[in-house]
Amino acid sequence: MELTVGMFRTGILGYGGGPSVIPLIRYEAVTRYRWLNDDEFGEVLALANALPGPIATKMAAYLGYREKGALGAVLAVLAHILPTCIAMVALLSAVTVLSSSKIVAGMIAGVTPVIAVMLGTMAYEFGEKAVKGLGLYVGIGMFILSFLLLEAVQIHPAIVIMLFLAYGAVHFRVLAKLKKERKNKEGSA
Template identity: 30%
Template sequence: MSKKVSLWRIFLTMFKVGALTFGGGYAMVPLFRAEYVQKYGWITDEDMLNMIALSQSIPGAIAVNCSVLVGYRRRKIKGALAAVAGSVLPSLITLTVVTYLYQAVRDNAYVAGALRGVRAAVVALLVSAFLGFMKPFYKDALAVAAFFAAFLLSFILDINSIYLIIGGIVFGIALGFLRIKKSDNARDGGTAP
Protein backbone atom coordinates (compact mmCIF):
# COMPACT_ATOMS: atom_id res chain seq x y z
CA MET A 1 0.00 0.00 0.00
CA SER A 2 3.03 2.31 0.03
CA LYS A 3 3.13 2.88 -3.77
CA LYS A 4 1.91 6.34 -4.74
CA VAL A 5 -1.34 6.22 -6.68
CA SER A 6 -2.04 8.80 -9.39
CA LEU A 7 -4.93 11.20 -8.90
CA TRP A 8 -6.24 10.07 -12.28
CA ARG A 9 -6.31 6.43 -11.09
CA ILE A 10 -8.21 7.47 -7.94
CA PHE A 11 -10.68 9.47 -10.03
CA LEU A 12 -11.21 6.67 -12.58
CA THR A 13 -11.64 4.01 -9.91
CA MET A 14 -14.21 6.07 -8.03
CA PHE A 15 -15.93 6.94 -11.31
CA LYS A 16 -16.11 3.24 -12.21
CA VAL A 17 -17.62 2.37 -8.82
CA GLY A 18 -20.13 5.20 -9.13
CA ALA A 19 -21.02 4.33 -12.72
CA LEU A 20 -21.46 0.58 -12.17
CA THR A 21 -23.48 0.67 -8.97
CA PHE A 22 -27.19 1.28 -8.76
CA GLY A 23 -28.87 2.06 -5.47
CA GLY A 24 -26.04 4.05 -3.89
CA GLY A 25 -25.10 3.72 -0.25
CA TYR A 26 -24.63 0.14 0.83
CA ALA A 27 -25.20 -1.11 -2.71
CA MET A 28 -21.72 0.28 -3.48
CA VAL A 29 -20.00 -1.65 -0.68
CA PRO A 30 -19.35 -4.86 -2.68
CA LEU A 31 -17.77 -2.92 -5.52
CA PHE A 32 -15.80 -0.76 -3.06
CA ARG A 33 -14.40 -3.94 -1.56
CA ALA A 34 -13.64 -5.49 -4.97
CA GLU A 35 -11.77 -2.40 -6.15
CA TYR A 36 -10.13 -0.90 -3.05
CA VAL A 37 -9.35 -4.05 -1.08
CA GLN A 38 -9.07 -6.92 -3.54
CA LYS A 39 -7.94 -5.36 -6.83
CA TYR A 40 -5.71 -2.48 -5.77
CA GLY A 41 -4.95 -3.30 -2.13
CA TRP A 42 -5.38 0.37 -1.21
CA ILE A 43 -7.00 -0.62 2.08
CA THR A 44 -7.64 -3.80 4.08
CA ASP A 45 -10.99 -5.39 4.93
CA GLU A 46 -10.61 -4.00 8.44
CA ASP A 47 -9.94 -0.51 7.05
CA MET A 48 -13.04 -0.87 4.88
CA LEU A 49 -15.20 -1.80 7.85
CA ASN A 50 -13.84 1.13 9.84
CA MET A 51 -14.44 3.51 6.94
CA ILE A 52 -18.01 2.27 6.52
CA ALA A 53 -18.64 2.71 10.24
CA LEU A 54 -17.17 6.21 10.18
CA SER A 55 -19.02 7.11 6.97
CA GLN A 56 -22.29 5.96 8.49
CA SER A 57 -21.76 8.01 11.63
CA ILE A 58 -21.05 11.35 9.94
CA PRO A 59 -23.37 13.46 7.77
CA GLY A 60 -23.40 12.82 4.04
CA ALA A 61 -23.80 9.97 1.61
CA ILE A 62 -21.93 6.85 2.69
CA ALA A 63 -20.52 6.31 -0.82
CA VAL A 64 -19.08 9.82 -0.99
CA ASN A 65 -17.78 9.64 2.59
CA CYS A 66 -16.03 6.31 1.91
CA SER A 67 -14.56 7.68 -1.31
CA VAL A 68 -13.20 10.71 0.54
CA LEU A 69 -11.59 8.48 3.17
CA VAL A 70 -9.98 6.17 0.60
CA GLY A 71 -8.82 9.10 -1.55
CA TYR A 72 -7.40 10.87 1.49
CA ARG A 73 -5.63 7.70 2.62
CA ARG A 74 -3.89 7.43 -0.77
CA ARG A 75 -3.12 11.08 -1.65
CA LYS A 76 -4.31 13.34 1.19
CA ILE A 77 -6.49 16.36 0.21
CA LYS A 78 -5.91 16.06 -3.55
CA GLY A 79 -6.80 12.36 -3.39
CA ALA A 80 -9.97 13.12 -1.45
CA LEU A 81 -11.00 15.73 -4.03
CA ALA A 82 -10.29 13.38 -6.95
CA ALA A 83 -12.27 10.65 -5.18
CA VAL A 84 -15.28 12.90 -4.57
CA ALA A 85 -15.29 14.10 -8.17
CA GLY A 86 -15.06 10.53 -9.45
CA SER A 87 -17.75 9.17 -7.16
CA VAL A 88 -20.27 11.99 -7.69
CA LEU A 89 -19.90 12.61 -11.43
CA PRO A 90 -21.62 9.38 -12.65
CA SER A 91 -24.68 10.09 -10.50
CA LEU A 92 -24.79 13.70 -11.65
CA ILE A 93 -24.64 12.67 -15.31
CA THR A 94 -27.18 9.87 -14.87
CA LEU A 95 -29.59 12.00 -12.85
CA THR A 96 -29.43 14.76 -15.45
CA VAL A 97 -30.22 12.32 -18.28
CA VAL A 98 -32.90 10.43 -16.31
CA THR A 99 -34.59 13.66 -15.26
CA TYR A 100 -34.73 14.72 -18.89
CA LEU A 101 -36.12 11.34 -20.05
CA TYR A 102 -38.24 10.45 -17.01
CA GLN A 103 -41.64 11.32 -18.44
CA ALA A 104 -41.05 9.08 -21.46
CA VAL A 105 -39.95 5.97 -19.52
CA ARG A 106 -41.63 6.13 -16.12
CA ASP A 107 -44.46 3.73 -17.07
CA ASN A 108 -42.37 1.49 -19.32
CA ALA A 109 -42.66 -2.18 -18.28
CA TYR A 110 -39.13 -2.95 -19.51
CA VAL A 111 -37.62 -0.21 -17.37
CA ALA A 112 -39.61 -1.37 -14.33
CA GLY A 113 -38.47 -4.96 -14.94
CA ALA A 114 -34.85 -3.90 -15.32
CA LEU A 115 -34.99 -2.03 -12.02
CA ARG A 116 -36.48 -5.08 -10.25
CA GLY A 117 -33.63 -7.18 -11.61
CA VAL A 118 -31.04 -4.65 -10.47
CA ARG A 119 -32.54 -4.59 -6.96
CA ALA A 120 -32.34 -8.40 -6.73
CA ALA A 121 -28.70 -8.37 -7.83
CA VAL A 122 -27.87 -5.62 -5.31
CA VAL A 123 -29.29 -7.71 -2.46
CA ALA A 124 -27.14 -10.68 -3.51
CA LEU A 125 -24.03 -8.48 -3.71
CA LEU A 126 -24.73 -7.01 -0.28
CA VAL A 127 -25.04 -10.47 1.28
CA SER A 128 -21.77 -11.50 -0.38
CA ALA A 129 -19.95 -8.39 0.89
CA PHE A 130 -21.43 -8.85 4.35
CA LEU A 131 -20.13 -12.42 4.58
CA GLY A 132 -16.69 -11.26 3.46
CA PHE A 133 -16.62 -8.50 6.06
CA MET A 134 -17.71 -10.86 8.83
CA LYS A 135 -14.67 -13.16 8.41
CA PRO A 136 -12.42 -11.18 10.81
CA PHE A 137 -15.14 -11.28 13.47
CA TYR A 138 -15.73 -15.03 13.51
CA LYS A 139 -12.91 -15.50 16.05
CA ASP A 140 -14.16 -12.72 18.36
CA ALA A 141 -17.21 -13.96 20.27
CA LEU A 142 -17.96 -10.52 21.73
CA ALA A 143 -17.92 -8.90 18.29
CA VAL A 144 -20.28 -11.59 16.96
CA ALA A 145 -22.57 -11.09 19.97
CA ALA A 146 -22.52 -7.31 19.45
CA PHE A 147 -23.38 -7.80 15.78
CA PHE A 148 -26.37 -10.02 16.55
CA ALA A 149 -27.55 -7.66 19.31
CA ALA A 150 -27.37 -4.66 16.97
CA PHE A 151 -29.09 -6.62 14.19
CA LEU A 152 -31.93 -7.70 16.47
CA LEU A 153 -32.35 -4.21 17.91
CA SER A 154 -32.45 -2.73 14.42
CA PHE A 155 -34.46 -5.35 12.55
CA ILE A 156 -36.93 -6.52 15.18
CA LEU A 157 -37.28 -3.52 17.50
CA ASP A 158 -36.66 -0.91 14.77
CA ILE A 159 -34.22 1.04 16.97
CA ASN A 160 -32.86 4.14 15.22
CA SER A 161 -29.42 3.50 13.72
CA ILE A 162 -27.87 6.51 15.47
CA TYR A 163 -28.58 4.86 18.84
CA LEU A 164 -27.00 1.64 17.60
CA ILE A 165 -23.92 3.53 16.43
CA ILE A 166 -23.61 5.36 19.76
CA GLY A 167 -24.13 2.04 21.58
CA GLY A 168 -21.45 0.45 19.40
CA ILE A 169 -19.03 3.25 20.21
CA VAL A 170 -19.67 2.91 23.95
CA PHE A 171 -19.41 -0.90 23.73
CA GLY A 172 -16.16 -0.67 21.75
CA ILE A 173 -14.58 1.79 24.18
CA ALA A 174 -15.62 -0.32 27.18
CA LEU A 175 -14.33 -3.47 25.52
CA GLY A 176 -11.03 -1.78 24.67
CA PHE A 177 -10.69 -0.53 28.23
CA LEU A 178 -11.33 -4.03 29.63
CA ARG A 179 -8.82 -5.60 27.23
CA ILE A 180 -6.17 -3.05 28.15
CA LYS A 181 -6.82 -3.61 31.85
CA LYS A 182 -6.65 -7.40 31.37
CA SER A 183 -3.40 -7.03 29.43
CA ASP A 184 -1.91 -4.79 32.14
CA ASN A 185 -2.91 -7.29 34.84
CA ALA A 186 -1.35 -10.16 32.90
CA ARG A 187 1.85 -8.15 32.39
CA ASP A 188 2.01 -7.29 36.09
CA GLY A 189 1.69 -10.93 37.08
CA GLY A 190 -2.05 -10.86 37.68
CA THR A 191 -1.92 -8.46 40.61
CA ALA A 192 -4.51 -5.74 40.78
CA PRO A 193 -3.40 -2.22 41.83
Protein backbone atom coordinates in the same frame (compact mmCIF):
# COMPACT_ATOMS: atom_id res chain seq x y z
CA MET B 1 -5.13 8.02 -11.75
CA GLU B 2 -6.16 4.78 -10.01
CA LEU B 3 -8.16 6.77 -7.49
CA THR B 4 -10.10 8.64 -10.18
CA VAL B 5 -10.72 5.48 -12.23
CA GLY B 6 -11.78 3.47 -9.17
CA MET B 7 -14.22 6.07 -7.90
CA PHE B 8 -15.53 6.77 -11.42
CA ARG B 9 -16.22 3.04 -11.75
CA THR B 10 -18.17 2.98 -8.48
CA GLY B 11 -20.12 6.04 -9.56
CA ILE B 12 -21.02 4.68 -12.98
CA LEU B 13 -21.77 1.10 -11.88
CA GLY B 14 -23.46 1.95 -8.59
CA TYR B 15 -27.22 1.71 -8.56
CA GLY B 16 -29.73 2.02 -5.75
CA GLY B 17 -28.25 4.57 -3.38
CA GLY B 18 -25.29 4.73 -1.02
CA PRO B 19 -25.53 1.40 0.83
CA SER B 20 -25.81 -0.54 -2.42
CA VAL B 21 -22.58 1.07 -3.73
CA ILE B 22 -20.55 0.08 -0.66
CA PRO B 23 -19.70 -3.42 -2.02
CA LEU B 24 -18.37 -1.77 -5.18
CA ILE B 25 -16.28 0.70 -3.18
CA ARG B 26 -15.05 -2.18 -1.03
CA TYR B 27 -14.00 -4.11 -4.12
CA GLU B 28 -12.05 -1.14 -5.50
CA ALA B 29 -10.45 -0.17 -2.17
CA VAL B 30 -9.69 -3.63 -0.75
CA THR B 31 -9.48 -6.12 -3.60
CA ARG B 32 -8.47 -4.24 -6.74
CA TYR B 33 -6.16 -1.46 -5.51
CA ARG B 34 -5.45 -2.61 -1.92
CA TRP B 35 -5.70 0.88 -0.46
CA LEU B 36 -7.12 -0.68 2.73
CA ASN B 37 -7.42 -4.14 4.19
CA ASP B 38 -10.81 -5.60 5.15
CA ASP B 39 -10.51 -4.62 8.80
CA GLU B 40 -9.64 -1.02 7.99
CA PHE B 41 -12.49 -0.85 5.51
CA GLY B 42 -14.92 -2.11 8.16
CA GLU B 43 -13.74 0.52 10.63
CA VAL B 44 -13.97 3.33 8.08
CA LEU B 45 -17.43 2.12 7.02
CA ALA B 46 -18.61 2.12 10.64
CA LEU B 47 -17.35 5.65 11.19
CA ALA B 48 -18.84 6.84 7.89
CA ASN B 49 -22.19 5.34 8.90
CA ALA B 50 -22.08 7.28 12.16
CA LEU B 51 -21.60 10.61 10.39
CA PRO B 52 -24.42 12.47 8.64
CA GLY B 53 -24.59 12.57 4.86
CA PRO B 54 -24.38 10.15 1.95
CA ILE B 55 -22.28 7.12 2.85
CA ALA B 56 -20.76 6.50 -0.60
CA THR B 57 -19.60 10.10 -0.93
CA LYS B 58 -18.01 9.99 2.52
CA MET B 59 -16.20 6.77 1.63
CA ALA B 60 -14.93 8.27 -1.65
CA ALA B 61 -13.75 11.39 0.17
CA TYR B 62 -11.94 9.36 2.82
CA LEU B 63 -10.21 7.14 0.27
CA GLY B 64 -9.20 10.16 -1.78
CA TYR B 65 -7.86 11.98 1.27
CA ARG B 66 -5.98 8.92 2.47
CA GLU B 67 -4.33 8.38 -0.91
CA LYS B 68 -3.73 11.94 -2.18
CA GLY B 69 -4.68 14.42 0.55
CA ALA B 70 -7.29 17.17 0.16
CA LEU B 71 -6.98 17.30 -3.63
CA GLY B 72 -7.45 13.53 -3.75
CA ALA B 73 -10.61 13.83 -1.67
CA VAL B 74 -12.06 16.39 -4.07
CA LEU B 75 -11.10 14.33 -7.13
CA ALA B 76 -12.47 11.11 -5.66
CA VAL B 77 -15.81 12.71 -4.78
CA LEU B 78 -16.09 14.33 -8.22
CA ALA B 79 -15.16 11.07 -9.96
CA HIS B 80 -17.77 9.26 -7.90
CA ILE B 81 -20.67 11.71 -8.35
CA LEU B 82 -20.06 13.01 -11.89
CA PRO B 83 -21.28 9.86 -13.71
CA THR B 84 -24.56 10.04 -11.84
CA CYS B 85 -24.96 13.76 -12.41
CA ILE B 86 -24.26 13.44 -16.12
CA ALA B 87 -26.61 10.49 -16.43
CA MET B 88 -29.39 12.34 -14.62
CA VAL B 89 -29.08 15.37 -16.85
CA ALA B 90 -28.90 13.23 -20.01
CA LEU B 91 -31.87 11.05 -19.08
CA LEU B 92 -34.10 13.79 -17.67
CA SER B 93 -35.68 14.46 -21.04
CA ALA B 94 -36.45 10.76 -21.56
CA VAL B 95 -37.99 10.09 -18.13
CA THR B 96 -41.59 10.40 -19.27
CA VAL B 97 -41.06 7.94 -22.13
CA LEU B 98 -39.05 5.46 -20.08
CA SER B 99 -41.30 5.51 -17.02
CA SER B 100 -44.09 3.66 -18.78
CA SER B 101 -41.82 1.13 -20.54
CA LYS B 102 -42.22 -2.50 -19.47
CA ILE B 103 -38.66 -3.18 -20.60
CA VAL B 104 -37.20 -0.62 -18.18
CA ALA B 105 -39.37 -1.95 -15.34
CA GLY B 106 -38.07 -5.45 -16.12
CA MET B 107 -34.47 -4.24 -16.10
CA ILE B 108 -34.92 -2.62 -12.69
CA ALA B 109 -36.58 -5.76 -11.37
CA GLY B 110 -33.59 -7.77 -12.63
CA VAL B 111 -31.00 -5.55 -10.94
CA THR B 112 -32.65 -5.45 -7.50
CA PRO B 113 -31.84 -9.10 -6.56
CA VAL B 114 -28.21 -8.62 -7.63
CA ILE B 115 -27.86 -5.69 -5.23
CA ALA B 116 -29.48 -7.71 -2.45
CA VAL B 117 -27.02 -10.57 -3.02
CA MET B 118 -24.04 -8.18 -3.03
CA LEU B 119 -25.15 -6.61 0.28
CA GLY B 120 -25.87 -10.04 1.75
CA THR B 121 -22.43 -11.32 0.74
CA MET B 122 -20.70 -8.34 2.29
CA ALA B 123 -22.74 -8.70 5.51
CA TYR B 124 -21.89 -12.41 5.65
CA GLU B 125 -18.17 -11.71 5.21
CA PHE B 126 -18.19 -9.08 7.97
CA GLY B 127 -20.19 -11.45 10.20
CA GLU B 128 -17.72 -14.23 9.51
CA LYS B 129 -14.83 -11.97 10.53
CA ALA B 130 -16.70 -10.95 13.68
CA VAL B 131 -17.23 -14.57 14.66
CA LYS B 132 -13.59 -15.36 13.88
CA GLY B 133 -12.38 -12.48 16.07
CA LEU B 134 -14.92 -12.73 18.88
CA GLY B 135 -15.89 -16.38 18.84
CA LEU B 136 -19.18 -17.92 17.77
CA TYR B 137 -21.20 -17.28 20.92
CA VAL B 138 -20.02 -13.71 21.46
CA GLY B 139 -20.51 -12.97 17.74
CA ILE B 140 -24.08 -14.29 17.79
CA GLY B 141 -24.71 -12.48 21.07
CA MET B 142 -23.46 -9.19 19.59
CA PHE B 143 -25.69 -9.68 16.55
CA ILE B 144 -28.72 -10.27 18.75
CA LEU B 145 -27.83 -7.32 20.98
CA SER B 146 -27.39 -4.97 18.01
CA PHE B 147 -30.67 -6.17 16.49
CA LEU B 148 -32.49 -5.55 19.77
CA LEU B 149 -30.92 -2.12 20.24
CA LEU B 150 -31.81 -1.09 16.69
CA GLU B 151 -35.26 -2.65 16.35
CA ALA B 152 -36.74 -3.14 19.81
CA VAL B 153 -35.25 -0.19 21.70
CA GLN B 154 -34.88 1.88 18.49
CA ILE B 155 -31.58 3.49 19.38
CA HIS B 156 -30.07 5.54 16.57
CA PRO B 157 -27.65 3.42 14.46
CA ALA B 158 -24.79 5.88 15.05
CA ILE B 159 -25.06 5.32 18.81
CA VAL B 160 -25.12 1.54 18.38
CA ILE B 161 -22.04 1.73 16.13
CA MET B 162 -20.20 3.90 18.67
CA LEU B 163 -21.10 1.47 21.47
CA PHE B 164 -19.76 -1.47 19.50
CA LEU B 165 -16.61 0.43 18.48
CA ALA B 166 -15.97 1.21 22.14
CA TYR B 167 -16.58 -2.43 23.07
CA GLY B 168 -14.22 -3.57 20.29
CA ALA B 169 -11.46 -1.26 21.47
CA VAL B 170 -11.73 -2.55 25.03
CA HIS B 171 -12.15 -6.19 23.95
CA PHE B 172 -9.05 -6.26 21.76
CA ARG B 173 -6.92 -4.36 24.26
CA VAL B 174 -7.85 -6.83 26.99
CA LEU B 175 -7.09 -9.76 24.67
CA ALA B 176 -3.72 -8.25 23.71
CA LYS B 177 -2.87 -7.71 27.37
CA LEU B 178 -3.84 -11.29 28.27
CA LYS B 179 -1.78 -12.70 25.38
CA LYS B 180 1.21 -10.60 26.43
CA GLU B 181 0.93 -11.76 30.04
CA ARG B 182 0.56 -15.39 28.93
CA LYS B 183 3.63 -15.04 26.67
CA ASN B 184 5.63 -13.47 29.50
CA LYS B 185 4.69 -16.33 31.86
CA GLU B 186 5.65 -18.94 29.25
CA GLY B 187 8.93 -17.12 28.57
CA SER B 188 9.88 -16.96 32.26
CA ALA B 189 8.91 -20.55 33.00
